[in-house]
Amino acid sequence: MGMNYDRIRDWILAEDSFDADRLGKCEAVMSLGNGYMGLRSATEERYLSETRNLLVAGTFNRFDEQEVTELPNAADLTAMELWVDGERLTLERGVTENYRRELNIRTGELRRSFRWTSPKGKTLRFESRRIVSLRRLHDIAMTVTVTAEDDLTLKLRSGISARVSNTGSQHFSEVEKRFYEKKTMQFVERTTQSGIVFVLNAVHRFFKNGAPLALDTDVNIEHRIIFADYMIPLKAGESFTAEKIANVNTTRDLDNEGLTLPELQERSRADLRESEAIGYAGLAEESAQAWREEVWDRTPIEIEGDEKSALDLFAVRFAQYHMRVFVPAHDRRMNIGAKGLSGEGYKGHCFWDTEIFLLPYYMFTAPEIARKLEEYRYLSLPGAHRKAAENGYRGAMFPWESAWLDDGETCPLYAGTDIHTGLPVKVWSGIIEQHISADVAFGVWQYGVISGDTDFMERFGYELIMDTATFWASRLEPGTDGRWHINDVVGPDEYHEHVNDNAFTNYMARWNLQKAMEYADRLKTENPALYARLDQKLDIAANYPLWRDGADRLFLPQPTAEGVLPMDDSFMDGEYVDLSKYKAQDFVGGILKDYSLEQVHHMQVCKQADCLVLFYLLEDQFPPEVKRASWDYYVERTLHDSSLSLSTHSVQACDMGDDAMAYDLFRKSCAIDLGPVMGSSDAGIHAAACGGIWQCAVYGFGGLRMLNGALRIEPRLPANWTKLRYTVCWKGEKFAVTVTHEGTQLEKLTHGREIELTVNGRTVRI
Ligand code: BGC
Numbered sequence: 001m002g003m004n005y006d007r008i009r010d011w012i013l014a015e016d017s018f019d020a021d022r023l024g025k026c027e028a029v030m031s032l033g034n035g036y037m038g039l040r041s042a043t044e045e046r047y048l049s050e051t052r053n054l055l056v057a058g059t060f061n062r063f064d065e066q067e068v069t070e071l072p073n074a075a076d077l078t079a080m081e082l083w084v085d086g087e088r089l090t091l092e093r094g095v096t097e098n099y100r101r102e103l104n105i106r107t108g109e110l111r112r113s114f115r116w117t118s119p120k121g122k123t124l125r126f127e128s129r130r131i132v133s134l135r136r137l138h139d140i141a142m143t144v145t146v147t148a149e150d151d152l153t154l155k156l157r158s159g160i161s162a163r164v165s166n167t168g169s170q171h172f173s174e175v176e177k178r179f180y181e182k183k184t185m186q187f188v189e190r191t192t193q194s195g196i197v198f199v200l201n202a203v204h205r206f207f208k209n210g211a212p213l214a215l216d217t218d219v220n221i222e223h224r225i226i227f228a229d230y231m232i233p234l235k236a237g238e239s240f241t242a243e244k245i246a247n248v249n250t251t252r253d254l255d256n257e258g259l260t261l262p263e264l265q266e267r268s269r270a271d272l273r274e275s276e277a278i279g280y281a282g283l284a285e286e287s288a289q290a291w292r293e294e295v296w297d298r299t300p301i302e303i304e305g306d307e308k309s310a311l312d313l314f315a316v317r318f319a320q321y322h323m324r325v326f327v328p329a330h331d332r333r334m335n336i337g338a339k340g341l342s343g344e345g346y347k348g349h350c351f352w353d354t355e356i357f358l359l360p361y362y363m364f365t366a367p368e369i370a371r372k373l374e375e376y377r378y379l380s381l382p383g384a385h386r387k388a389a390e391n392g393y394r395g396a397m398f399p400w401e402s403a404w405l406d407d408g409e410t411c412p413l414y415a416g417t418d419i420h421t422g423l424p425v426k427v428w429s430g431i432i433e434q435h436i437s438a439d440v441a442f443g444v445w446q447y448g449v450i451s452g453d454t455d456f457m458e459r460f461g462y463e464l465i466m467d468t469a470t471f472w473a474s475r476l477e478p479g480t481d482g483r484w485h486i487n488d489v490v491g492p493d494e495y496h497e498h499v500n501d502n503a504f505t506n507y508m509a510r511w512n513l514q515k516a517m518e519y520a521d522r523l524k525t526e527n528p529a530l531y532a533r534l535d536q537k538l539d540i541a542a543n544y545p546l547w548r549d550g551a552d553r554l555f556l557p558q559p560t561a562e563g564v565l566p567m568d569d570s571f572m573d574g575e576y577v578d579l580s581k582y583k584a585q586d587f588v589g590g591i592l593k594d595y596s597l598e599q600v601h602h603m604q605v606c607k608q609a610d611c612l613v614l615f616y617l618l619e620d621q622f623p624p625e626v627k628r629a630s631w632d633y634y635v636e637r638t639l640h641d642s643s644l645s646l647s648t649h650s651v652q653a654c655d656m657g658d659d660a661m662a663y664d665l666f667r668k669s670c671a672i673d674l675g676p677v678m679g680s681s682d683a684g685i686h687a688a689a690c691g692g693i694w695q696c697a698v699y700g701f702g703g704l705r706m707l708n709g710a711l712r713i714e715p716r717l718p719a720n721w722t723k724l725r726y727t728v729c730w731k732g733e734k735f736a737v738t739v740t741h742e743g744t745q746l747e748k749l750t751h752g753r754e755i756e757l758t759v760n761g762r763t764v765r766i
Contacts, residue, residue, distance in 0.1 A: 038341020159227025
């Protein structure tokens with residue numbers, strides 16, 4: 001596997017060599033999708049180390065009581081095996097030349113090509129193409145073309161295979177499988193616990209030298225698989241193309257609501273006939289057009305500068321590509337998994353990654369999607385109330401990991417291995433990583449302010465902010481100092497569990513309590529009817545004094561004499577360790593190979609940005625000298641063992657005026673998935689890092705930030721960039737920002753209300 005960037009100016013990410021033992025990275029980073037489903041880019045022919053994934057957003061299933069719910073791996077539609085004069089085409093044998101696989105992020109099309117000579121000496125050229133349609137959310141289309149260089153007979157086997165699992169867990173029971181007119185294949189399967197029925201259809205069209213070709217079909221139905229075999233004799237110079245048009249529907253889909261299973265089976269076949277008539281080229285074209293309209297024309301970003309800046313621009317667009325591939329823009333009952341829809345990692349669950357790392361992109365570019373992501377939180381309130389009650393608290397205590405709406409907490413109890421005990425390590429985050437509730441409230445508030453969407457705030461937003469405030473008020477513990485404390489938590493830095501008074505948690509909790517009071521005060525005078533409705537539901541009258549007391553008396557860690565904000569009440573007493581060995585490693589988590597998590601707890605080692613996230617979310621609450629001293633202190637002690645860390649540091653470095661470092665960290669952030677080496681993408685791309693890349697460009701270098709309800713722009717262009725242009729949606733209006741080393745220009749793109757903001761400290765109206 002070798003990443004190749006020679007065509008990034010054409011929006012193409014390429015792989016120019018093949019390694020059957022290292023398939024994961026390209027399967028993930030080149031994955032396709034449309035928010036409804038994600039399709040890992042596994043090769044057509046199969047290999048032992050592959051992971052074939054077809055994940056449909058929101059279709060969670062729990063394998064058994066010992067496991068947490070996860071996105072089930074649906075039946076595979078992409079495998080197409082070939083035999084050449086009886087020898088199976090596999091790049092592990094024979095001779096492969098000119099290998100190339102390319103993802104075009106502008107069109108969402110994957111292509112693959114190589115020349116192969118079989119062990120018996122028969123040579124062919126292979127080309128394949130594949131899309132997941134952004135226009136027709138249920139459709140997958142692919143083609144394989146073989147051009148013979150010798151006389152040979154091909155055998156093609158293609159079908160639908162449910163012989164897949166999620167790392168061993170089988171989530172489906174077979175329901176029905178059948179051929180219609182020896183042509184269309186249909187496979188119906190049902191998730192074992194959630195009872196969601198998946199209907200998958202596939203049909204083939206064949207061409208010889210470009211002309212339609214009728215082939216005898218040898219139909220086969222076996223255990224968990226339905227497939228057909230086709231024999232194709234080819235003379236040297238002749239080419240054969242197989243097009244496979246497929247679709248996936250489930251009974252969880254909003255557009256299938258009310259249909260009986262037979263109706264869904266019938267309707268999905270009718271849809272397939274329509275797509276079949278359009279054919280691969282037509283489907284690919286309309287999908288590419290959807291990419292243009294929905295993403296590239298709508299939220300364009302431009303970077304100009306030296307040679308390196310071409311890769312920078314590509315990285316931002318690559319992040320945008322994935323942020324469309326994995327966002328369920330069609331359905332507010334779903335959210336974004338930490339690995340998007342590109343792998344089984346983190347089981348499709350969503351985290352604080354949504355609000356803190358991803359939401360900014362959607363809020364500022366596609367507010368209607370941002371709204372859905374936050375409505376998901378509202379619809380998940382039953383699980384949050386349950387979690388609070390189960391833990392002896394009140395209000396909304398959001399799950400650290402969320403899946404389906406009423407699942408509540410879905411964080412697994414164990415993960416990884418303790419190097420000393422040899423036992424699995426307990427994951428405390430699901431129990432005590434509680435800052436998520438304030439993060440949700442923060443996201444809701446940010447969306448409400450930036451979009452100006454009062455309807456959202458009135459129906460969902462105020463309630464979410466007040467309900468989470470009630471949780472915090474009930475969560476506080478009295479200390480001997482007359483203050484409230486939040487003991488025994490995990491802050492953002494997950495290398496320290498069971499800490500007291502984590503700065504991020506406490507400051508965010510106070511912000512949450514204060515915001516609830518501010519809105520309650522405002523609604524009482526400005527919208528008494530809404531206030532009365534919320535009061536009835538949330539008992540504001542009784543809770544308000546608790547919010548006030550909580551906010552007033554909550555202990556907030558204070559800077560040391562050197563100006564460093566202590567991350568919690570014990571970090572600074574930990575042992576100082578030289579981290580250079582781990583910082584030099586090209587993989588993450590190396591420290592846990594030498595020390596157990598328990599030992600790391602007692603060291604001054606951060607997995608990821610902790611206080612620094614706070615400086616960036618609540619930037620005006622901390623004086624510059626505290627930020628500076630804390631920055632120097634924590635940067636040295638942070639390993640960036642979470643993909644969320646680098647982008648936060650890059651944006652902070654911009655704020656700190658450390659331009660070279662900001663750029664260096666931005667590039668490292670881009671390399672998490674795009675870089676040639678990191679193996680950590682195998683289980684899926686890093687969704688939050690995609691949001692982080694965009695934030696580095698637009699929040700960091702572009703200087704855009706919403707602070708206390710006001711918009712401000714303070715750009716810091718990297719030295720090797722000559723221009724950065726991005727678009728911003730603000731309260732229903734849209735404008736473009738162009739930053740050069742000479743200055744910053746704003747251009748209003750809509751003609752509604754005037755926008756007021758500050759640019760480099762000056763108030764501007766456009
Ligand atoms: C990080 C969390 C993050 C999660 C999912 C963990 O490794 O520590 O902050 O939310 O991954 O991306």
